[in-house]
Amino acid sequence: MQFIKPLKFFILASLLVFPILFNQIGMSFYLDLATRLCILAIAAVGLNLILGYGGMISFGHAAYLGLGAYAVGIPAHHWLYGGLDFLATTNGFVHILIAIAISGLFALLTGLICLKTKGVYFIMITMAFSQMAYYLFVSIEEYGGDDGLVINTRSEIPLINLDDPIQMFLVSFSSLIFFMWLVHLITKSNFGLILSGIKDNEARMVSLGYNVYFHKLIAFIFSGIICGFAGVLLGNFTTFISPEMIDWSRSGELMFMVILGGVATVMGPLFGAIVFVILEEVLSSITIYWHLPFGLLLITVVLFFRGGLSSLFSK
Amino acid sequence: MQNILKIKNLNKNFGGVIATKNLNLSVLDGDIHAIIGPNGAGKTTLVSQIFGQVFPDSGQIFFQNIDVTQISEYKKSRLGINRTFQITSVMKSMTVSENIQLATDKIRENSLNFFTTFTNKNYVLEKVDFCLGQVGLIEANNQPVASLSHGDCRKLEIAMALASDAKLLLLDEPMAGLGPSETQEMIALLNKLKGKQTILLVEHDMDAVFALADRISVLVSGEIIATGEPNNIRHDSKVQKAYLGEA
Ligand SMILES: Nc1ncnc2c1ncn2[C@@H]1O[C@H](COP(=O)(O)OP(=O)(O)OP(=O)(O)O)[C@@H](O)[C@H]1O
Ligand SMILES: [Mg+2]
Numbered sequence: 001m002q003f004i005k006p007l008k009f010f011i012l013a014s015l016l017v018f019p020i021l022f023n024q025i026g027m028s029f030y031l032d033l034a035t036r037l038c039i040l041a042i043a044a045v046g047l048n049l050i051l052g053y054g055g056m057i058s059f060g061h062a063a064y065l066g067l068g069a070y071a072v073g074i075p076a077h078h079w080l081y082g083g084l085d086f087l088a089t090t091n092g093f094v095h096i097l098i099a100i101a102i103s104g105l106f107a108l109l110t111g112l113i114c115l116k117t118k119g120v121y122f123i124m125i126t127m128a129f130s131q132m133a134y135y136l137f138v139s140i141e142e143y144g145g146d147d148g149l150v151i152n153t154r155s156e157i158p159l160i161n162l163d164d165p166i167q168m169f170l171v172s173f174s175s176l177i178f179f180m181w182l183v184h185l186i187t188k189s190n191f192g193l194i195l196s197g198i199k200d201n202e203a204r205m206v207s208l209g210y211n212v213y214f215h216k217l218i219a220f221i222f223s224g225i226i227c228g229f230a231g232v233l234l235g236n237f238t239t240f241i242s243p244e245m246i247d248w249s250r251s252g253e254l255m256f257m258v259i260l261g262g263v264a265t266v267m268g269p270l271f272g273a274i275v276f277v278i279l280e281e282v283l284s285s286i287t288i289y290w291h292l293p294f295g296l297l298l299i300t301v302v303l304f305f306r307g308g309l310s311s312l313f314s315k
Numbered sequence: 316m317q318n319i320l321k322i323k324n325l326n327k328n329f330g331g332v333i334a335t336k337n338l339n340l341s342v343l344d345g346d347i348h349a350i351i352g353p354n355g356a357g358k359t360t361l362v363s364q365i366f367g368q369v370f371p372d373s374g375q376i377f378f379q380n381i382d383v384t385q386i387s388e389y390k391k392s393r394l395g396i397n398r399t400f401q402i403t404s405v406m407k408s409m410t411v412s413e414n415i416q417l418a419t420d421k422i423r424e425n426s427l428n429f430f431t432t433f434t435n436k437n438y439v440l441e442k443v444d445f446c447l448g449q450v451g452l453i454e455a456n457n458q459p460v461a462s463l464s465h466g467d468c469r470k471l472e473i474a475m476a477l478a479s480d481a482k483l484l485l486l487d488e489p490m491a492g493l494g495p496s497e498t499q500e501m502i503a504l505l506n507k508l509k510g511k512q513t514i515l516l517v518e519h520d521m522d523a524v525f526a527l528a529d530r531i532s533v534l535v536s537g538e539i540i541a542t543g544e545p546n547n548i549r550h551d552s553k554v555q556k557a558y559l560g561e562a
Pocket of ligand 2: 358359401
């Protein structure tokens with residue numbers, strides 16, 4: 001099995017080259033757009049692992065983006081203003097470790113409960129937990145409450161300067177490639193085979209001797225951690241984090257990307273993110289009611305292109 | 316020969332419905348032991364209790380002299396018991412060989428391999444070939460299950476059960492929904508396993524049962540009213556009155 005086919009390679013190469021070229025001729029807007037796109041695509045790749053490959057429709061994955069971003073913002077805040085010395089740092093590796101630990105833990109604790117349910121209940125309860133995270137951050141005055149928290153200093157990583165937009169983009173882009181490859185590897189592994197078995201026929205997998213709940217929980221945690229990492233990048237990119245990033249509508253956008261792009265495919269989340277970012281730019285400049293045509297598009301895709309956008313490319 | 320399965324005084328009620336009543340049963344190692352009985356007699360419920368999907372109200376189930384009464388379903392295949400279902404249950408969106416792979420102990424025991432696959436390892440490939448060969452589905456190897464006929468799906472289920480290396484297979488009406496020629500194929504297929512594989516065979520098709528079974532137990536309203544060799548059962552007056560007579 002090939003990881004990426006020529007046409008898809010061409011798309012990835014364009015995504016790498018053109019934003020940098022545009023930036024060099026003074027159109028930095030496109031570089032920002034591409035960076036945001038890569039970060040959202042990483043989160044979509046993370047969500048795809050459970051939604052696409054595992055059939056678990058989580059409506060709360062924006063929470064992990066938020067947790068990851070706060071894992072940058074909160075230590076940076078204390079580093080600047082004091083308090084909680086053990087947490088105060090601008091070290092990027094520490095930020096990443098905190099993000100992984102917190103999003104992994106959040107996935108573990110909520111997953112233990114959510115995965116006891118199925119179908120609509122699962123969708124609702126994942127959303128409920130992410131709303132709890134939302135209200136938690138709204139209520140913490142120290143970190144700006146619902147006004148949000150400005151991240152004054154970006155994560156510091158040796159040899160890399162995230163203040164440089166091109167480096168920020170390159171880090172986001174290579175992280176995206178890394179996670180696409182990682183998820184691809186996982187889905188081709190024994191664990192991945194089992195995950196697709198569970199998606200297809202959970203009851204049968206139990207009678208074949210699999211601890212289905214445990215395997216779903218592991219996938220759920222992996223997925224959360226990938227989104228948490230995307231959150232670290234998002235915090236560094238926007239240098240601002242607010243509870244609004246955790247809102248359920250943000251989770252819906254992630255679902256939109258995965259489903260639009262094509263569930264259970266390597267490139268799907270990226271396609272979904274590309275379309276999302278472009279549509280968001282175009283439609284929101286035309287009307288503030290841009291979510292409506294958005295929804296219509298999603299329905300069209302679900303009805304007429306069962307495999308999402310990536311099915312158009314694989315033909 | 317030894318008992319591989321021994322059931323003592325098993326009882327199960329669903330609300331007011333008595334599904335299993337004071338049931339005793341021994342299955343000898345190596346036998347094809349058939350359970351026959353009218354609709355609603357409690358055959359599937361018995362299989363589900365042996366497999367740990369339904370737990371009895373009272374009584375005990377011993378597998379190889381170990382009390383497995385309270386051991387739940389997903390641990391049963393590790394102990395060496397496996398079942399098939401009256402209503403076909405396979406992974407429809409996956410290929411035939413993927414279904415078999417998932418049924419092998421090698422994949423199950425290495426289920427937390429996140430970055431490597433065992434599906435291309437020799438012992439898995441050989442196992443898949445062997446099991447598909449046993450049921451005559453070799454050519455369908457890479458086909459999606461969704462494209463198989465109902466008869467082939469039933470064969471696939473047998474192949475999956477074989478792939479688990481189970482010491483005891485519980486087959487719940489493997490002929491259900493099959494046409495006459497498919498039924499003959501299934502009988503031939505199970506006949507090949509006779510003597511090599513211990514099977515508890517729940518089946519409505521009398522031709523199949525009398526062709527295959529070493530022993531037969533007759534279940535009526537949750538109770539076993541007779542157990543014996545096919546010839547004795549055929550001529551048992553209780554059985555004829557309660558069951559065979561009306562068939
Ligand atoms: N989960 C359940 N809840 C309530 N009643 C049940 C349940 N499962 C089975 N029953 C009842 O228990 C009795 C035995 O059912 P069972 O399915 O074991 O019969 P069976 O012998 O397999 O029948 P068939 O030949 O139709 O497959 C029936 O009266 C059935 O309605
Ligand atoms: Mg039945």
